[in-house]
Amino acid sequence: GESVGLHLPTLSVQEGDNSIINCAYSNSASDYFIWYKQESGKGPQFIIDIRSNMDKRQGQRVTVLLNKTVKHLSLQIAATQPGDSAVYFCAENGNYKLSFGAGTTVTVRA
């Protein structure tokens, strides 16, 4: 079946460095993608989204890139901070259903 998955389960990054989290999706008909951040004991928190008619979108310290040719999504976090330590999920929105990837755990080293 169709699925959304992440390339790497964990990422360790030095504070101040940039982070890149990758995600592959398999449903070529998907037209909307979302990145969520989940901290311990909390629910997934919306970070940024992108529609399939775009290939890049920027937020505050975050950038999402979409490559529809290879069905790849990435989240870039600039100047990573300790508060960025969390599990990050990409999600593919098919009408109303969100298909979540397994999640990447990001750990920021001081």
Place this chain on the structure above:
Amino acid sequence: DAGVIQSPRHEVTEMGQEVTLRCKPISGHNSLFWYRQTMMRGLELLIYFNNNVPIDDSGMPEDRFSAKMPNASFSTLKIQPSEPRDSAVYFCASMIQGSSNQPQHFGDGTRLSIL
């Protein structure tokens, strides 16, 4: 602004007991979702409501699970009787569903432990 509010935050009960989880969606949102999160299976959609009507309950594990949305500001997820394998974190999410894509917004979940 208040986000999605879930209660209780934690629930510990013995197997066989009835469990009721509650959710208040964000005001103005017309769609509500119940999810279950476990280490083994990740985030799973259980049921989806639109304008208080259940649209898709294909993710509900079995007849022991039921969900209601009596009005636009309240929903419940009930498990009766509960079993140890129901132990998980249950999330409620809401969104505005319309002509353009919008993200779902999640509550902080109910951590359920069935002994």
